[in-house]
Amino acid sequence: MWRRRIRVHTAAAPVVADLVEMYCQADVGAFVSVFSRLAIEKTLSSKLEDARNSVQLRIVKALKEYRNLYAVQHRLGDRIIFPESLKFLPLYGLALCRSTPLRGGYADAPLDECCSAGYTMMTLPASAQVDDFKNPEKRLPLAAENLDSRGLYLYDNVFCFNTWFGRALSPDVP
Template sequence: MLRSTNLLALPDVDCDKAYAMQLSFEETLLKNQTIFFQVALLYIASCGERCIRVHTAAAPVVADLGAMYRLDDTFAIVSLLCRLGSLFTLTNKLEDARNSLQLKIVKTLREYRNLYAVRHQFGARMIYLESLKFLYLYRLAVSKSVPLKGGYADAQLDERCTAGFFMMALPVKKLLKLLYPNLIRIDEFLLKPSAQTDDFKNTMNRLPLVAESLDLRGLYIYDDGFYFVIWFGRMLSPDIAGNLLRPDFAAELSRVMLSRHDNEMSRMLMGILKKLRESNPSYYQLSYLVR
């Protein structure tokens, strides 16, 4: 809860939470190349003792706009925009929240273009830094996320509030995975005669989240950090589906709970899910089957 411009009161904070701040610089000249941020955390330890922990961080600053673009941190920018968008929905329309994010991206592009368009004569082409190439993808992902997508009837209010809370408190790495989840094809790996579960992460290939990535003959895992959605293609080999589902082979998948069966393919799939869960021990991802 925000008590004032410099005081944030939280009932509970763990290592899987992160919060963002916006600071404004009111002076006209930068006299130093480094600025320091200091945050004091007042908390009560498990033994009942009140403690103060002080965190100090140094950050470089530049007066040149071009240098600022070259030193940008795209993922930190996405994290901040995502939190601002979620916060904006509390007092404004969803469409206004999406438009505000789009305007920020457009302004970023325009300012960078104004720096170099005349010098290099790019004409009508869009120009941007290599480090910013994912910024626009994640902006689209934020607009399609549960807190901001569609209209008020496109998602339950409780669902929007829950998703908005997670997005405003997740660390950057987990937030990016929630916005743009992993899509992994696994049927080809399961069919390898000498495949080992330990080799999966070395050979895992993330696919773009587009319809062209899905093959009706394939088996995929969609992992957003909170759930596993296992997609069975309608033309998936009956041998694979039978080994993984056994008695529930012909049942409606939404009613099937994935479990280990007495065959190598099933054990390998459960081992893959275990490996993926170990990479994110904060949450236990339940598996949902779809076709």
């Protein structure tokens, strides 16, 4: 005899009592990833211009909502206010609008490049999980001030690994 079974999964997520605090703890990488996926999906059913406009409108709405929440609490006038976690969101939105899958017409990028870049944007993870960083002391942001000429560095950009050998690296390194 067959029985129907239902399995229920629950997930716990941290919550905040104040919406302003939620904006301050926002993950900008996850924002951009979701916006990019929504924009790529929109390109399948409408114009590229509509997809770019939707990205811009979502960013404006999110920041406008934060400003309204913050201004009510702190009685501020017409000032531009960004939470520290989202201060680069407009820049990332602009970069997203200028990315290969959302760029203009045929003269900007061939269709196969647009499709490939769009597929890549749809399949990349939203943001790194805490468990992915086993040893955070060893991970550095890629910046000139973090590189030492005596060091050996491995750069992982999800698609390929690049190895950087410092000029003063010891010849004893295998």
